Amino acid sequence: MNMQTYAFDKTHIIQIPLEKAMTTENLQVFYGDNHAMHDASLEFPRYRITALIGASGSGKSTYLRCLNRMNDRIATVKGKIMYRGTDINSDHINVYEVRKHISMVFQRPNPFAKSIRENITFALKRNGIKDKAELNKRVEESLKAAALWDEVKDDLDKSALALSGGQAQRLCIARCVAMKPDILLLDEPASALDPISTAKIEETLQQLRKNYSIIIVTHNMQQASRIADYTAFFHMGHVLEYDETEKIFTNPEIKATEDYISGNFG
Amino acid sequence: MDEIKKNLQSSSKATHQDYFGKTITYICIAFVGLLVISILYFITTRGLATFTENHVSLWKFLSGKNWNPGMLDKHGQPQIGALPMIVTSFSVTVLAAVVATPFAIGVALFMTEIAPEKGTKILQPVIELLVGIPSVVYGFIGLSVIVPLIRHSFGGTGFGILAGTLVLFVMVLPTITSLSVDSIKAVPMFYRSASLALGATRWQTIYKVVLRAATPGILTAIIFGMSRAFGEALAVQMVIGNAVLMPHGLLTPSSTLTSQLTTGIGNTTMGTLPNNALWSLALILLLMSLVFNILVRFIGKKGSLKK
Amino acid sequence: MNPKTSDQLATGVIYALVAAVIGILIFLLGYILMTGIPHISGHFLTSAAQSFRAGGGVRDQLFNSLYLLVLTLIISFPIALGSGIYLSEYAPENWVTSLIRTSVEVLSSLPSVVVGLFGYLLFVIRFGMGFSILAGAIALTFFNLPLLTRSIEESLQDVSELQREAGLSLGLSRWKTITGIVLPAAVPGILTGIILSAGRVFGEAAALIYTAGQSAPTVNYGDWNPMDSASFLNPMRPAETLAVHIWKLNTEGVTPDAAQISSGASAVLIVVILLFNLMARLLGNWMYKKMTATR
Numbered sequence: 001m002n003m004q005t006y007a008f009d010k011t012h013i014i015q016i017p018l019e020k021a022m023t024t025e026n027l028q029v030f031y032g033d034n035h036a037m038h039d040a041s042l043e044f045p046r047y048r049i050t051a052l053i054g055a056s057g058s059g060k061s062t063y064l065r066c067l068n069r070m071n072d073r074i075a076t077v078k079g080k081i082m083y084r085g086t087d088i089n090s091d092h093i094n095v096y097e098v099r100k101h102i103s104m105v106f107q108r109p110n111p112f113a114k115s116i117r118e119n120i121t122f123a124l125k126r127n128g129i130k131d132k133a134e135l136n137k138r139v140e141e142s143l144k145a146a147a148l149w150d151e152v153k154d155d156l157d158k159s160a161l162a163l164s165g166g167q168a169q170r171l172c173i174a175r176c177v178a179m180k181p182d183i184l185l186l187d188e189p190a191s192a193l194d195p196i197s198t199a200k201i202e203e204t205l206q207q208l209r210k211n212y213s214i215i216i217v218t219h220n221m222q223q224a225s226r227i228a229d230y231t232a233f234f235h236m237g238h239v240l241e242y243d244e245t246e247k248i249f250t251n252p253e254i255k256a257t258e259d260y261i262s263g264n265f266g
Numbered sequence: 267m268d269e270i271k272k273n274l275q276s277s278s279k280a281t282h283q284d285y286f287g288k289t290i291t292y293i294c295i296a297f298v299g300l301l302v303i304s305i306l307y308f309i310t311t312r313g314l315a316t317f318t319e320n321h322v323s324l325w326k327f328l329s330g331k332n333w334n335p336g337m338l339d340k341h342g343q344p345q346i347g348a349l350p351m352i353v354t355s356f357s358v359t360v361l362a363a364v365v366a367t368p369f370a371i372g373v374a375l376f377m378t379e380i381a382p383e384k385g386t387k388i389l390q391p392v393i394e395l396l397v398g399i400p401s402v403v404y405g406f407i408g409l410s411v412i413v414p415l416i417r418h419s420f421g422g423t424g425f426g427i428l429a430g431t432l433v434l435f436v437m438v439l440p441t442i443t444s445l446s447v448d449s450i451k452a453v454p455m456f457y458r459s460a461s462l463a464l465g466a467t468r469w470q471t472i473y474k475v476v477l478r479a480a481t482p483g484i485l486t487a488i489i490f491g492m493s494r495a496f497g498e499a500l501a502v503q504m505v506i507g508n509a510v511l512m513p514h515g516l517l518t519p520s521s522t523l524t525s526q527l528t529t530g531i532g533n534t535t536m537g538t539l540p541n542n543a544l545w546s547l548a549l550i551l552l553l554m555s556l557v558f559n560i561l562v563r564f565i566g567k568k569g570s571l572k573k
Numbered sequence: 574m575n576p577k578t579s580d581q582l583a584t585g586v587i588y589a590l591v592a593a594v595i596g597i598l599i600f601l602l603g604y605i606l607m608t609g610i611p612h613i614s615g616h617f618l619t620s621a622a623q624s625f626r627a628g629g630g631v632r633d634q635l636f637n638s639l640y641l642l643v644l645t646l647i648i649s650f651p652i653a654l655g656s657g658i659y660l661s662e663y664a665p666e667n668w669v670t671s672l673i674r675t676s677v678e679v680l681s682s683l684p685s686v687v688v689g690l691f692g693y694l695l696f697v698i699r700f701g702m703g704f705s706i707l708a709g710a711i712a713l714t715f716f717n718l719p720l721l722t723r724s725i726e727e728s729l730q731d732v733s734e735l736q737r738e739a740g741l742s743l744g745l746s747r748w749k750t751i752t753g754i755v756l757p758a759a760v761p762g763i764l765t766g767i768i769l770s771a772g773r774v775f776g777e778a779a780a781l782i783y784t785a786g787q788s789a790p791t792v793n794y795g796d797w798n799p800m801d802s803a804s805f806l807n808p809m810r811p812a813e814t815l816a817v818h819i820w821k822l823n824t825e826g827v828t829p830d831a832a833q834i835s836s837g838a839s840a841v842l843i844v845v846i847l848l849f850n851l852m853a854r855l856l857g858n859w860m861y862k863k864m865t866a867t868r
Binding site for chain 2: 083084085086088092093094096097098101128
């Protein structure tokens with residue numbers, strides 16, 4: 001492996017000229033003694049797609065999981081995560097409320113062992129929505145938003161475990177969307193899928209972008225360049241560059257970014 | 267906007283649910299912990315009464331050969347020597363483990379090395395059924411088949427350590443087998459491939475590589491089996507003969523700690539010396555069970571193979 | 574001896590050992606069923622036991638065994654479930670947890686006679702319950718708890734971590750995620766664990782002789798009031814179970830046909846336990862298929 005060492009002190013991180021969905025200030029993550037993420041300060045624009053790219057182990061997924069406190073039991077997270085004027089990384093924060101606003105889709109599709117309909121209504125019901133008509137409306141809306149409705153509308157009461165990988169992943173997206181969150185976090189949502197399913201997911205994301213702020217981790221650079229408005233490049237626990245996607249892919253400021261996107265490292 | 271900010275900082279139904287759920291499970295596990303503590307506490311205090319209240323010397327208790335708690339010996343001391351039962355208990359336990367181990371390892375090797383698929387399909391249910399048979403049924407078969415068989419072959423009454431050993435051997439077989447299977451399965455595949463690639467035969471590979479690597483696990487399995495044998499009460503009680511005598515061989519009736527406990531507790535009055543003496547036997551059982559536990563842990567820590 | 578011969582020899586020895594073990598099982602089951610089943614009849618299952626005359630049945634013992642089993646499961650399941658959830662979902666990685674795990678292990682390796690004697694000491698004597706079904710059920714609970722707890726913990730652990738993340742990321746509380754998502758997914762494993770533990774409880778005797786007692790008083794099967802002393806449901810009456818009955822007949826019995834009754838009772842015991850095992854297997858498979866049903 002030809003692993004060049006790059007300077008971590010030379011970074012290029014822009015500030016976003018748009019309304020912000022959330023920001024992090026000096027976010028650091030520790031797994032025990034292992035310092036997995038160093039001082040990440042990023043701003044995420046509202047109603048845009050931001051991609052986090054980098055080699056595996058670069059810390060991008062670790063970072064993403066901090067944003068809705070999914071690392072709580074696994075790692076120590078220091079620094080600020082600002083959302084709507086509140087630091088949601090502080091102790092007295094109700095993490096369950098946080099996750100209602102900032103929802104996450106994971107790398108491997110993880111539908112519940114329930115029917116397709118229940119996959120979507122389960123969390124809604126637990127949040128006090130009992131009205132059947134409203135629930136049905138949400139099921140239809142969210143499945144349409146995830147471009148899955150046409151494929152499953154006749155099978156809503158069948159087990160979600162029978163769906164194909166791509167369908168299951170879109171169901172997971174629909175499940176999040178049904179909660180009407182503010183921000184969607186996606187952790188390599190297409191990495192376990194075939195190209196056709198991947199294309200469908202990307203299409204879905206483009207649609208969702210109108211109403212949601214999306215932050216997506218991907219190791220697929222073409223994917224980032226196709227869908228993202230902004231892109232951040234992670235390397236060994238550091239954010240080295242953050243800029244408009246086009247800028248990152250055509251004229252990166254940092255040597256490491258350039259090497260990574262041109263396939264010259266790792 | 268402000269409402270969201272407020273919600274983010276205050277508790278909600280979800281946090282209350284979490285407190286509620288956590289509390290319930292904490293209570294349950296605290297109950298289990300309390301239970302273990304009270305078992306240890308009650309058996310220990312009752313078991314020590316023989317020495318604290320009746321002032322029997324511990325050494326006399328452990329080394330004495332006469333068990334007759336109601337009677338005094340010529341020095342005016344109560345006759346509570348537990349040695350015959352301790353010896354018998356250890357004899358049946360060790361013998362049962364010695365007999366069972368080759369069978370267990372043979373079956374385990376068959377299930378892992380020789381015919382993994384077919385072997386597991388046939389032998390897994392065999393092991394489960396052997397576990398499933400209740401100990402009184404083992405005792406009953408021991409009493410109606412093994413005891414007469416020993417009587418006809420070797421003379422005597424048929425009751426004794428040999429009969430106990432044979433019954434216990436079958437009872438600990440599934441325990442030792444299934445744990446051995448686990449430990450042999452845990453030996454990495456490349457150990458075998460490496461050995462076979464060097465031209466070793468299957469048996470050489472099994473004997474020199476697989477069994478070597480699985481030794482700590484197999485030892486643990488044997489100790490678990492011994493722990494089960496040592497604590498088994500009724501099956502042994504039915505075939506051992508229940509005479510509190512120093513065993514003179516495998517064929518004379520004798521008595522284990524457990525068998526003496528099961529026969530005796532009902533015939534003595536709480537708080538009297540004969541009763542206290544029985545609780546002291548129970549304490550030995552408890553302590554031995556802890557010792558087996560510690561041994562397992564010790565071997566587990568020393569074992570080279572990690573799961 | 575050259576390596577080839579020793580290889581063949583060793584293989585032969587292993588085959589012989591395996592054959593012996595299978596032979597032992599076949600003999601055990603064959604013996605019990607062959608000698609026992611001829612004694613099982615409607616009369617045997619529906620009439621009361623006799624002490625001094627031949628021809629007694631096992632009606633009360635069979636009922637007592639089942640009643641004790643049900644009571645034991647009612648008491649032990651909730652506690653085991655809570656403890657299993659604690660160990661699998663909440664337990665932090667620290668010394669308290671490892672102490673608790675050790676306690677559970679110690680409890681599971683205690684001889685059942687010691688557990689029974691503890692029940693005798695605390696419930697029968699100290700709490701003045703006397704020999705009673707309730708004391709028996711409590712003793713069996715102690716005996717059953719560690720195994721059931723562990724099987725529930727394992728079933729919960731088998732549910733993918735992804736399922737928990739999915740629930741949590743939707744803003745559900747941990748508790749709702751566990752009870753609503755993880756637990757339902759673990760049901761097949763938990764059920765199998767319960768049924769297998771039921772088999773063990775059904776055949777247990779050592780923990781019962783000094784808790785549930787060794788006598789089966791005549792009870793009135795028409796009296797459905799558990800508070801009545803004559804009612805078959807009264808949990809405070811002594812109750813000899815099938816397993817204890819077999820033991821009693823063979824150690825201090827004066828019943829002339831003790832051997833026949835023991836065979837019959839053993840066969841009943843084995844058949845019930847075989848049914849439990851079979852049920853556990855079938856139910857587990859069925860539920861698994863149902864949950865992962867393809868369309």
